[in-house]
Amino acid sequence: MEELQFTSGEGPCVECSDTGRPVLQPDLARTGPGRWPGFSDSAVGVGIRAVFALPLRVGAIRVGALDLYRDTAGELTDAELNEALSFADAATQILLHLQSRAPLDGAGTSTVPLLEDRAVVHQATGMIAVQAGVGMAEALIRLRARAYAAERPIVDLAEEVLDGVVNFAEEDGDQGR
Numbered sequence: 001m002e003e004l005q006f007t008s009g010e011g012p013c014v015e016c017s018d019t020g021r022p023v024l025q026p027d028l029a030r031t032g033p034g035r036w037p038g039f040s041d042s043a044v045g046v047g048i049r050a051v052f053a054l055p056l057r058v059g060a061i062r063v064g065a066l067d068l069y070r071d072t073a074g075e076l077t078d079a080e081l082n083e084a085l086s087f088a089d090a091a092t093q094i095l096l097h098l099q100s101r102a103p104l105d106g107a108g109t110s111t112v113p114l115l116e117d118r119a120v121v122h123q124a125t126g127m128i129a130v131q132a133g134v135g136m137a138e139a140l141i142r143l144r145a146r147a148y149a150a151e152r153p154i155v156d157l158a159e160e161v162l163d164g165v166v167n168f169a170e171e172d173g174d175q176g177r
Contacts, residue, residue, distance in 0.1 A: 012051045026075045027049070
C-alpha cells in the first residue's frame with residue numbers, strides 16, 4: 001500500500017506527510033474513494049477497510065508518516081489511538097537514530113537506506129524533464145501516471161528510465177512496460 005501511495009501521489013500517508021496532521025480514515029470503502037480515488041479502490045480491493053496515518057515529527061520537522069491498516073472498519077478507541085501515537089513517537093526516534101548513524105554519501109550528507117528508492121524516482125524525474133522538455137512537477141506526474149497505468153511500482157519504472165530502457169521523449173505508444 002505504501003508503494004501504491006507513492007506511485008499515485010495520493011493516500012492517507014501522502015496527506016499526512018504533506019500536512020503534518022494525523023489522517024484517521026475509519027471507513028475507507030465509504031469515504032476514501034472521494035478523497036483518494038486511485039488509492040482507495042486498490043486498498044479496498046485487497047481488504048483494507050480502515051487506515052490511520054500518523055505524522056512522524058519532532059517539533060516542526062517532519063520525518064515521515066506511520067500508516068496503520070486494518071481489515072475492519074471502525075474508529076480507533078482512545079487507548080488504541082494513544083498506543084498508535086506512542087508507536088509513531090518511537091518510530092520517529094528510531095529514524096532519527098538511523099539517520100545519525102548512516103554513512104555519509106558522496107555529497108557529505110547521511111542517507112537512510114529506506115529512502116534510497118525515493119532518490120531513484122527523483123533522479124528519473126530529472127531525466128524525464130529533460131527528455132520530454134517539461135518541468136519537474138510535470139515529469140513526476142508523467143512518471144507516476146505511467147507506473148500507475150502499467151500497474152508497476154514507480155521505483156521499477158524509475159530504474160528503467162535511469163538505465164535508458166524507458167525514454168519519455170518517445171511518442172506515447174508501447175512505453176508502459
